[in-house]
Amino acid sequence: MAQSSVTMEGASVPSAFRPASNEPSGLTAVRLKPPARASRPDGWIDWVGGAGECVHGWAFSPDEAPALISFFYYGELYCTAFVDEYSHDVEATGIGTGVAGFTVPLPCPSNQFDPRFFAARHRDGTLLSRSVNFLGWRPANFSSIANFDLLSSPFTSSAYLEFTSRCNLRCVYCAVSQPTYVGQDIEASVLDEAIRVLQTRKVDHIQVNAHGETTMVPDWHRQINALAAVGLDLRIITNFARLLSPEELAAMARIRRICVSIDTHRPEVLRKIRRNVSLGNILINMANTATKAAELNLPCPEFIWNCVVTDKVASDFLDYLRFGITLGVKTFFVANLTKHEDVAGADNVKHVTTLPDAELKQFAQMLDEGCRLVDGIGGYIEVEAGLTDTVQQELDARGLR
Numbered sequence: 001m002a003q004s005s006v007t008m009e010g011a012s013v014p015s016a017f018r019p020a021s022n023e024p025s026g027l028t029a030v031r032l033k034p035p036a037r038a039s040r041p042d043g044w045i046d047w048v049g050g051a052g053e054c055v056h057g058w059a060f061s062p063d064e065a066p067a068l069i070s071f072f073y074y075g076e077l078y079c080t081a082f083v084d085e086y087s088h089d090v091e092a093t094g095i096g097t098g099v100a101g102f103t104v105p106l107p108c109p110s111n112q113f114d115p116r117f118f119a120a121r122h123r124d125g126t127l128l129s130r131s132v133n134f135l136g137w138r139p140a141n142f143s144s145i146a147n148f149d150l151l152s153s154p155f156t157s158s159a160y161l162e163f164t165s166r167c168n169l170r171c172v173y174c175a176v177s178q179p180t181y182v183g184q185d186i187e188a189s190v191l192d193e194a195i196r197v198l199q200t201r202k203v204d205h206i207q208v209n210a211h212g213e214t215t216m217v218p219d220w221h222r223q224i225n226a227l228a229a230v231g232l233d234l235r236i237i238t239n240f241a242r243l244l245s246p247e248e249l250a251a252m253a254r255i256r257r258i259c260v261s262i263d264t265h266r267p268e269v270l271r272k273i274r275r276n277v278s279l280g281n282i283l284i285n286m287a288n289t290a291t292k293a294a295e296l297n298l299p300c301p302e303f304i305w306n307c308v309v310t311d312k313v314a315s316d317f318l319d320y321l322r323f324g325i326t327l328g329v330k331t332f333f334v335a336n337l338t339k340h341e342d343v344a345g346a347d348n349v350k351h352v353t354t355l356p357d358a359e360l361k362q363f364a365q366m367l368d369e370g371c372r373l374v375d376g377i378g379g380y381i382e383v384e385a386g387l388t389d390t391v392q393q394e395l396d397a398r399g400l401r
């Protein structure tokens with residue numbers, strides 16, 4: 001097999017370790033094959049496995065030039081590669097010679113790898129789809145962990161500290177708005193012990209929330225300060241719904257990545273969907289956090305915007321991105337809607353696939369244009385696979401592609 005190379009952080013790593021077979025051992029791959037005729041870049045991330053625990057897939061460009069693919073993990077570029085492997089799936093469709101496969105090493109040890117945060121893009125920013133096999137991959141399990149010390153490792157790669165599962169918003173699409181939902185705070189003694197243990201381990205980063213809104217917990221900022229004081233890399237997802245006090249802003253300024261939940265830049269729509277939230281409060285908290293960081297001689301936190309796409313916000317998607325970019329936001333996460341029961345008396349939302357034909361086609365085009373827009377400023381945008389897949393499937397079902 002002719003050797004190609006994978007470029008990682010400026011270094012060229014020979015790919016001779018790649019397995020001769022394109023099929024995962026002991027696993028029947030479930031993947032979608034490329035269409036017989038294509039007018040835009042395409043491709044799939046298929047599976048994980050083989051010698052050296054690698055990521056496998058295929059990609060092609062309509063101009064028949066070798067596709068150059070960039071690979072990202074947790075939003076950060078870690079390698080690029082030209083497709084240079086033979087793929088029977090591609091040749092069977094009559095496209096080129098079938099040389100469209102790729103194999104790249106995992107960005108981290110396999111027992112730490114999470115496929116949900118792995119993405120690959122063509123040169124023009126087009127995302128490769130991710131197969132069910134890939135997204136469902138998990139490292140090999142122990143046959144029994146009854147006598148296995150889960151803390152025997154000398155370090156912890158990442159940790160999630162859920163201060164609370166309560167929230168001060170009642171978004172119409174969220175489980176918190178369901179009548180059976182009950183949130184709770186972590187016991188102070190448990191949180192203190194968790195922080196004590198994490199301080200003794202080599203934690204790469206800590207996410208200081210899970211489902212709830214951390215800033216609801218009394219004295220949350222003191223716990224953040226304690227974690228930051230020992231040099232831990234902190235990240236948070238917050239709704240910024242209420243204005244933070246100077247003491248809270250000082251703690252927020254010590255968090256490296258702040259992901260703000262904001263579905264739209266239109267105040268009236270945001271208020272109806274997320275309820276009890278003000279766009280003004282969000283923007284003021286962002287500005288005040290950056291100001292406080294400068295006052296404390298700290299690096300400005302990286303602000304990330306996360307939106308859940310619904311029928312109420314789809315038409316404004318490009319303007320939403322432009323609005324965020326104007327404010328200095330360069331990273332965007334675009335989430336798929338998980339539909340719960342409608343909330344009585346609320347302005348409920350629907351999945352984008354319920355849009356009329358013309359609006360659905362327009363939104364699909366906006367997704368592609370939005371990726372190019374963000375890539376053009378050197379930013380990063382990740383559209384959840386479930387969203388792109390369902391939109392494309394609906395377009396196909398209606399004969400709109």
